[in-house]
Amino acid sequence: MELTILGCYSATPRVNTSPTAQVLNIKNHLFLIDCGEGTQVQLRRYKVKFSRIKHVFISHLHGDHYFGLIGLISTFMLLGREAELHIYGPKGIKEIILLQLKLGKAWFNYPIIFHELESKESELIFEDEKVEVYTVPLKHRVYTNGFVFKEKPGDRKLNISEVVKAKIDVSYYQKLKQGFDVENEEGLIISNKEVTLDPNKPKSYAFCSDTAYYPECVPHLKGVTALYHESTFLNEHKHMCKSTRHSTAEHAAMIAKEANVGQLILGHYSTRYATLDKFKEEAEVIFKNVELAKDGKVFTF
Amino acid sequence: MELTILGCYSATPRVNTSPTAQVLNIKNHLFLIDCGEGTQVQLRRYKVKFSRIKHVFISHLHGDHYFGLIGLISTFMLLGREAELHIYGPKGIKEIILLQLKLGKAWFNYPIIFHELESKESELIFEDEKVEVYTVPLKHRVYTNGFVFKEKPGDRKLNISEVVKAKIDVSYYQKLKQGFDVENEEGLIISNKEVTLDPNKPKSYAFCSDTAYYPECVPHLKGVTALYHESTFLNEHKHMCKSTRHSTAEHAAMIAKEANVGQLILGHYSTRYATLDKFKEEAEVIFKNVELAKDGKVFTF
Numbered sequence: 001m002e003l004t005i006l007g008c009y010s011a012t013p014r015v016n017t018s019p020t021a022q023v024l025n026i027k028n029h030l031f032l033i034d035c036g037e038g039t040q041v042q043l044r045r046y047k048v049k050f051s052r053i054k055h056v057f058i059s060h061l062h063g064d065h066y067f068g069l070i071g072l073i074s075t076f077m078l079l080g081r082e083a084e085l086h087i088y089g090p091k092g093i094k095e096i097i098l099l100q101l102k103l104g105k106a107w108f109n110y111p112i113i114f115h116e117l118e119s120k121e122s123e124l125i126f127e128d129e130k131v132e133v134y135t136v137p138l139k140h141r142v143y144t145n146g147f148v149f150k151e152k153p154g155d156r157k158l159n160i161s162e163v164v165k166a167k168i169d170v171s172y173y174q175k176l177k178q179g180f181d182v183e184n185e186e187g188l189i190i191s192n193k194e195v196t197l198d199p200n201k202p203k204s205y206a207f208c209s210d211t212a213y214y215p216e217c218v219p220h221l222k223g224v225t226a227l228y229h230e231s232t233f234l235n236e237h238k239h240m241c242k243s244t245r246h247s248t249a250e251h252a253a254m255i256a257k258e259a260n261v262g263q264l265i266l267g268h269y270s271t272r273y274a275t276l277d278k279f280k281e282e283a284e285v286i287f288k289n290v291e292l293a294k295d296g297k298v299f300t301f
Numbered sequence: 302m303e304l305t306i307l308g309c310y311s312a313t314p315r316v317n318t319s320p321t322a323q324v325l326n327i328k329n330h331l332f333l334i335d336c337g338e339g340t341q342v343q344l345r346r347y348k349v350k351f352s353r354i355k356h357v358f359i360s361h362l363h364g365d366h367y368f369g370l371i372g373l374i375s376t377f378m379l380l381g382r383e384a385e386l387h388i389y390g391p392k393g394i395k396e397i398i399l400l401q402l403k404l405g406k407a408w409f410n411y412p413i414i415f416h417e418l419e420s421k422e423s424e425l426i427f428e429d430e431k432v433e434v435y436t437v438p439l440k441h442r443v444y445t446n447g448f449v450f451k452e453k454p455g456d457r458k459l460n461i462s463e464v465v466k467a468k469i470d471v472s473y474y475q476k477l478k479q480g481f482d483v484e485n486e487e488g489l490i491i492s493n494k495e496v497t498l499d500p501n502k503p504k505s506y507a508f509c510s511d512t513a514y515y516p517e518c519v520p521h522l523k524g525v526t527a528l529y530h531e532s533t534f535l536n537e538h539k540h541m542c543k544s545t546r547h548s549t550a551e552h553a554a555m556i557a558k559e560a561n562v563g564q565l566i567l568g569h570y571s572t573r574y575a576t577l578d579k580f581k582e583e584a585e586v587i588f589k590n591v592e593l594a595k596d597g598k599v600f601t602f
Contacts, residue, residue: 012376013339015346037372038314038339045316061404063375067368071338074364075313092404099400103362103393105443142406 001026001151001203001225001301006042008267008293010210010232010246011064013037018295019064020268022228023048024205026149027130032056032072033147033207039068040075046296051081055126057133058089059209060144066093070100073112081110088125088133090143091116117145122220130154136220138211140245146208148220156196163195203301206261209268212241213251221259225301228293229255230268234278237270249279253286263301267293302327302452302504302526302602307343309568309594311511311533311547312365314338319596320365321569323529324349325506327450328431333357333373334448334508340369341376347597352382356427358434359390360510361445367394371401374413382411389426389434391444392417418446423521437521439512441546447509449521457497464496504602507562510569513542514552522560526602529594530556531569535579538571550580554587564602568594 002025007018019036023043030052032039043050050072058066066089076085087093094114101108115125117135126133129152136146155177163176168190172182181192206221209230221227232246241247249266256264264287266279273279276292283290291299303326308319320337324344331353333340344351351373359367367390377386388394395415402409416426418436427434430453437447456478464477469491473483482493507522510531522528533547542548548556550567557565565588567580574580577593584591592600 011379013342013372015342037369038342041314041316041339061401063372063401063405067372067375068338071314071364071368074368078312090404092400096397096401096404099393100362100364100397103391103397103443104364142404 001149001205003205003226003228003265003299003301004046004048005267005293005295005297005299006039006046006048007036007295008269009064009295010230010268010270012271013064014271016295017271018042019067020059020209021068022207023050023053024149026205027151029055029131031133031149034059034065034209035067035069035072036064037067037071040072042295043072051076051079051083053085054083055086056088057147057207058087058093059138059146059207060140060142061090061092061096062142062210065210069093070097073097073101074104074106077106077109084111084113086113086115086126088115089117090145091118118143134220136206136208136217138208138217139214140210140212144210146206146211146217146220148204148206148224150204151202153202154199156192156199159195159197166190166195168195205301208255210246212245213247213254215255215258218255218258221255221261224259224261226263226265226299227256227259227261228265228267231266231279231283232268232270234273235282237272249283250286253283253290256283256287256290263289263291265291265293265299302450302506304506304527304529304566304600304602305347305349306568306594306596306598306600307340307347307349308337308596309570310365310596311531311569311571313572314365315572317596318572319343320368321360321510322369323508324351324354325450327506328452330356330432332434332450335360335366335510336368336370336373337365338368338372341373343596344373352377352380352384354386355384356387357389358448358508359388359394360439360447360508361441361443362391362393362397363443363511366511370394371398374398374402375405375407378407378410385412385414387414387416387427389416389418391446392419419444435521437507437509437518439509439518440515441511441513445511447507447512447518447521449505449507449525451505452503454503455500457493457500460496460498467491467496469496506602509556511547513546514548514555516556516559519556519559522556522562525560525562527564527566527600528557528560528562529566529568532567532580532584533569533571535574536583538573550584551587554584554591557584557588557591564590564592566592566594566600 229252530553
């Protein structure tokens, strides 16, 4: 799983900082998560093969999380895209996009499929053989979801020396990987667990931005491999969290600790701070494994 | 009059080229003309004091000319703007902007006044003591206007040695500047033209993008100091003008020549061309005074 941060600052785009957008490479999917103004330029800057994006997940309808979407959709049209594009986001996003396409008399050379969200409960919004995506209801000034991207458990692994010793024909290997007991060449039933190993632990990534400190989201984040959690403020501006419904680095760390995640990635920094080191310091008081998002940074889990 | 090019490329924004946006400094106004995605970053990059922008002119509702507007409006809100913002653009722009502000539950700390355009005739859309702005109907795939920004004629200039010789009291100077005949200290009527000089010739700037070759716009452009005219294509791609309703550099030069403008500025280049020199070369065959727009370039008339 590979996460590329395209932008990790709050509010307004500036010359050297971009609003929220990231690309998750998971089991051969390229998922775009949020799409602030300028995201298509960031995709080009960091050489992401963005024609491969087929699914876009929008957390909420504040501009720094979606104003770049209509531009990306238009660019896909200009580039002659034919593949479907699925957009998951709050109710209203379809109206915004279609109104602009209509008034620009845009032609549709590829299908756009909107999955509008309005549930206040976590729900499964995407699933295929290898991946599941769930929403994580958050607490912000407008309806907002985080997302958890989960690999499904893979096949069991053959313990090949045991398989050979047990005299199992090659034609049964697939069955073994799927967890079945099989018959060997001598007609004996071989127990699956004697000749196979557990699959690799499935990885998962959770994105939580924007949100106030909201422990109610913890059950949905339990044990994820990596959690990106917004940290708009440092403790010195903690008093601003209430009215803006944002979090501090410490809040993010508290969620990471309660959910027992593998790694915490901080981002969505207020542009008032000249340097970011204090975000890491303040979070590490609560939770050990903290990384700072930076525009262009790639995380591999 | 000072024109700052923020972006002068067609279609999609890229790392080193921006879509259409420019700022015209005229008689203490800062007029923003078109507002492609990323315009607010370009305003910061080129250190334009963008809180001074009170009037935005949008030519048409293709994304490369207006997708940056909602972001700029939102940033003005975040920066605590209180001054009115006037937006002149095709019918539909109000619905697009208000829908996005509504769904983002944005608060209004400053008034936005929409002036929606739908006339197919040239019309006066802005006027104060010093400046007039007219639309220039163009020919494109959607309803599109160019704009002409005109200084009004200034006061007549005193020919001070003649004024003294004619024994005119200082209290009459303002009347003289306004063109009136006045009485001198001896009770004689002094003819205005004997003691004043013509005012400086008022300057004017015309913006024409996007458009097919459209000689019908020439009457509105007659004698302007500078004309920015789109030149999406070189002659080698002239065949693409018909379906896209764009112009070549040669087309732009033909309009400049027919309208007898002072200077032609080319822009809105297709991103297919690695260099721009040929645009100037092809235009100069028809019209002599040709300049190439470049992102960040400032023209002073």
